[in-house]
Amino acid sequence: VTHYQNNLKMKLDMFPEVCRQAGLKATKQRREIYREVISTLDHPDAEKIWKGVRKRCPRISLDTVYRTLYALETIGLISRVGIKTERFRFDGNTTQHHHFVCTSCGLIRDIVSPELDATTPPAAVEQYGEVTSVQTELKGVCHDCLARKKT
Numbered sequence: 001v002t003h004y005q006n007n008l009k010m011k012l013d014m015f016p017e018v019c020r021q022a023g024l025k026a027t028k029q030r031r032e033i034y035r036e037v038i039s040t041l042d043h044p045d046a047e048k049i050w051k052g053v054r055k056r057c058p059r060i061s062l063d064t065v066y067r068t069l070y071a072l073e074t075i076g077l078i079s080r081v082g083i084k085t086e087r088f089r090f091d092g093n094t095t096q097h098h099h100f101v102c103t104s105c106g107l108i109r110d111i112v113s114p115e116l117d118a119t120t121p122p123a124a125v126e127q128y129g130e131v132t133s134v135q136t137e138l139k140g141v142c143h144d145c146l147a148r149k150k151t
């Protein structure tokens with residue numbers, strides 16, 4: 001059992017309690033949708049999550065998946081990743097991290113970096129509000145896309 005799987009089990013065990021405290025019913029469908037988001041490093045979009053969840057909940061609709069994702073986002077279990085695609089992507093990692101984003105295929109991977117965490121926000125941000133955390137998006141081209149371009 002890897003550390004990652006342990007983390008997954010822990011998160012799923014906590015799920016009913018987190019929902020209860022937020023006043024959200026911890027239904028099987030919601031749990032399966034949450035499981036789908038947290039069991040991948042992919043930052044999947046709603047349709048990909050839907051495809052995965054349908055293996056376990058065959059009658060679930062895409063609309064239910066969307067509504068559940070927004071509900072889970074509202075209670076802080078997942079977050080939305082704002083990259084420039086027409087589809088939102090979802091993130092089950094709620095610890096402090098940054099993202100590498102491939103501008104060619106849309107791959108998103110988590111980057112843990114104490115150096116980036118310690119970045120001092122520029123003074124210009126003060127005109128809009130107070131900074132509570134810094135999340136950096138590092139854009140580039142992933143290894144797969146680089147390899148494809150060379151061939």
Ligand SMILES: [Zn+2]
Pocket residue numbers: 102103104105106107141142143144145146
């Ligand atoms: Zn790529």
Ligand SMILES: [Zn+2]
Pocket residue numbers: 043091093097098099109110
């Ligand atoms: Zn992430």
